[in-house]
Amino acid sequence: MQSATVPYVPITVSPFVVSTVNVNGVRAAARKGMLPWLEATDADVIGLQETRANDGELTKALAPALDAGWHLASAEPSAKGRNGVAILSRTAPDAVRVGIGAKEFEDSGRYIEADFGDITVASLYLPSGEVGTERQDEKERFMMAFAKYLKKTAKAASDSDRDLVVVGDWNIAHTENDLKTWKTNRKNSGFLPEEREWVSALLTDKAPWTDVVRALHPDVEGPYSWWSYRGKAFDNDAGWRIDYQLATRSLAERAKEAVTERAEAYDQRWSDHAPVTVRYR
Numbered sequence: 001m002q003s004a005t006v007p008y009v010p011i012t013v014s015p016f017v018v019s020t021v022n023v024n025g026v027r028a029a030a031r032k033g034m035l036p037w038l039e040a041t042d043a044d045v046i047g048l049q050e051t052r053a054n055d056g057e058l059t060k061a062l063a064p065a066l067d068a069g070w071h072l073a074s075a076e077p078s079a080k081g082r083n084g085v086a087i088l089s090r091t092a093p094d095a096v097r098v099g100i101g102a103k104e105f106e107d108s109g110r111y112i113e114a115d116f117g118d119i120t121v122a123s124l125y126l127p128s129g130e131v132g133t134e135r136q137d138e139k140e141r142f143m144m145a146f147a148k149y150l151k152k153t154a155k156a157a158s159d160s161d162r163d164l165v166v167v168g169d170w171n172i173a174h175t176e177n178d179l180k181t182w183k184t185n186r187k188n189s190g191f192l193p194e195e196r197e198w199v200s201a202l203l204t205d206k207a208p209w210t211d212v213v214r215a216l217h218p219d220v221e222g223p224y225s226w227w228s229y230r231g232k233a234f235d236n237d238a239g240w241r242i243d244y245q246l247a248t249r250s251l252a253e254r255a256k257e258a259v260t261e262r263a264e265a266y267d268q269r270w271s272d273h274a275p276v277t278v279r280y281r
Contacts, residue, residue, distance in 0.1 A: 015256070016280045018121060019043040020167035020243055022226070022273040026051040026084075030061040032270035037261075038065045043277060044090050045116065047123030047167040051084030051109075052077075058086060075099070077109030084109040085123040085168070089116065101152075102145035110142070113166075119251065120157065124168030129189035136189055139171070143198050154208040154248060163251035165212070169226075169273065170244050174199040174211070177221050178241040190242065202246065210252035212245045212278050213260075223260040226273045234266050243276045254281040 019041060023029040026048065038046075051058055054076045059066065066072060070088045075098040077083035087093070093114035100111050113122035126146070129139035150166070157164045172195045173179035185191040202209050217223060224239025233239065247255065261275040 014254075014281050016045075016119065016254075017043045017277060018045050018047070018165060018167060018245065018280065019261075019275045019277040020047040020049070020123065020169075020245060021275040022049040022125070022169040022243065022271060024050055024052075024271040024273065026053050026058055026086075027061045029270045033268065034270045035062075035064050037270070037275070038062075038070070038088070039068070041275075041277075045114075045121045046088040046275075047121065048086040048088065049084075049123060049125035049169045051086055052081050053084055054080075058084070062088070073112060073114050075109045075112040078107035079109075082109075083125055085112050085125050087112055087114045087121060087123050089114065089121075091116065100142075100146050100149040102142075102149075105142060105145065111146075113164075115162075118162050120162055120164040122164070122166040122168075124166055124170065126169065126171045128171045129195075131187065131189050131192070139189065140194075143195070147198065147202070150202065150209070157248055158208065163248055165245055165247040165251055165278075166209075167243075167245045167276075169242060170199070171242055172196065172199055173240050173242055174203075174214075177219070178214075178224075180221065180224065180236075180238040180240075190240065208248050209246045210249055212247050212252050212255045213241070213258040213276060215252060216255060216258040216278075223262075225260050225276050229272055234269070243273055245276065245278050247280075251280060255279070256281055 058074055071092045073096045074086035095115045098112050099106050110125045113120055127139035127142050129136040173191050176182045222241055224241050225243035227234040227239040255278050257279040259277050263269045
């Protein structure tokens with residue numbers, strides 16, 4: 001689904017600001033404070049994940065933002081109340097594509113990408129998984145299919161001199177610096193050795209991808225982007241860094257600032273995730 005209310009103007013200006021946030025249900029997020037955040041942000045493009053809404057529900061929840069000039073492209077989930085990804089943008093995209101070319105996940109609402117001039121921005125919601133269950137099997141099947149898609153897409157981008165950034169909730173903490181309580185999560189989905197190795201394979205020196213936030217914040221704990229609503233996780237900053245912006249190298253080299261927009265207090269959160277915003281030159 002796409003909406004457009006003003007003429008298209010290519011996004012070629014500098015800086016180019018990209019945000020990503022798992023909204024944990026767009027209707028609830030809109031009620032809790034997402035709409036004022038949209039009014040205040042200077043992002044050019046925003047990737048949304050876990051909208052948990054069909055196109056009609058999504059449009060209704062974001063109506064004030066759309067009326068203010070935002071453009072919306074979405075991949076609604078086939079399963080009611082689950083998944084769902086979208087892209088909000090200041091200008092209408094040239095083209096929108098949904099899915100990763102795997103039949104199993106064709107209607108899952110987990111991946112969407114949109115072209116803006118010579119830049120492609122994708123929004124990803126990778127399955128969360130649960131060890132010993134079908135959910136983990138599904139996650140691993142998605143990871144296998146997605147790795148192939150990323151390889152093909154990166155080559156196509158390179159051949160056409162395009163830049164590409166895949167933003168979203170990857171549901172994997174890559175290193176010990178990406179998870180506060182890593183010692184107690186070594187056997188849990190999201191920090192399994194094989195999951196972390198999968199991310200490492202995407203980020204080798206020979207691979208085309210760069211973890212932009214980590215590149216700008218090397219050798220530090222976090223910055224975390226997700227905190228459980230349980231206990232004192234947020235107050236103690238016991239979080240996970242699972243919301244990434246993986247960019248092709250030429251675009252990653254243009255990144256000058258990465259900020260995790262952590263709420264000032266627990267009761268000011270409108271999602272259990274915080275927006276992760278990167279400024280590209």
